[in-house]
Amino acid sequence: MCASVDGVDSVGSMSLKSEQENDNVPMPIVLIDQDSDPDATIVQVSFGDRLGALVDTMKALKDLGLDVLKGTVSTENSVTQTKFFITRLATGRKVEDPDLLERIRLTIINNLLKYHPESSERLAMGEAFGIKPPEKKVDVDIATHIHVKEDGPRRSLLYIETADRPGLLLEMIKIMADVNVNVESAEIDTEGLVARDTFHVSYRGAALNSSLSQVLVNCLRYYLRRPETDEDSY
Structure with missing residues (x-):
């Protein structure tokens, strides 16, 4: 009987630990802003305090034919926000093509899944490409x-x-x-x-x-x- 009770307690504590770990995974946010800067498209990425210099993300953006004019990093309420000011390399103008905007968004999300695999449980694309699909589905x-x-x-x-x-x-x-x-x-x-x-x-x-x-x-x-x-x- 004692072994059985201990087993239940162990399972319960493991379940609680799993829920706490899920709660500790920060919200990944990818924001593409076309209005704040007249000459550049602003891409903002945050994932709690877990993001580094995002060198690989900058390279991925350049591989899409984009020029990263500058980048800024700020911290607000323990959340690190990284911004890239980008233009099309061929024209020097902000990105207006919807197809390219979607490719930018998906490229950044793919990089999040690759370099921060724990983000998969908080992203829709984690269902197909992440190590752990989201537990909570959106109706x-x-x-x-x-x-x-x-x-x-x-x-x-x-x-x-x-x-x-x-x-x-x-x-x-x-x-x-x-x-x-x-x-x-x-x-x-x-x-x-x-x-x-x-x-x-x-x-x-x-x-x-x-x-x-x-x-x-x-x-x-x-x-x-x-x-x-x-x-x-x-």
């Missing part, structure tokens, strides 16, 4: 929030929050193009399993009216929830 229906609001007479502000997955940015921009909505700039924010993206959008040089805003929201909501619906239908 797409609950996690998805889409809002459009005015941002002056010539553009609107579109906010999308949803479960992250590879290729998400490209698909969202394609949907906007399908309803003739132009993306003027974007801030791409990946926080763990969730994507929080903000777009400045317009329609023929003007802000979106209420009807077009509703069409856009409906199309995006349908697409973002569709993979879950398709799986359930089989």
Whole structure:
């Protein structure tokens, strides 16, 4: 009996230790900012206090045909934030191509998984490429929030929050193009399993009216929830 009780206590303590270890893994954040600097795209990466100089990340960005103009490192509330100011090497201008923006995002996440494998349990891509998939899944229906609001007479502000997955940015921009909505700039924010993206959008040089805003929201909501619906239908 004593051995049995000790065994239960041991299993319980191991389970508690595992939960504590999971809680100790910081939130990985990848932020792509198109608005703060007029001449460069800013890429910000943080993973608690575990990131180093990110030399490999700089090399990976250069391999994408990008020029890293400068980098800064700051610490706030024990979180080290590394920023890269980047432009396209061929033009010297900020990155505007959605495909390249998505490649930048995925490249940085891949580097996080490679050099900080413990991050896999806090990233959507950890499901397929990490050493440990996320234990907590994100419910797409609950996690998805889409809002459009005015941002002056010539553009609107579109906010999308949803479960992250590879290729998400490209698909969202394609949907906007399908309803003739132009993306003027974007801030791409990946926080763990969730994507929080903000777009400045317009329609023929003007802000979106209420009807077009509703069409856009409906199309995006349908697409973002569709993979879950398709799986359930089989």
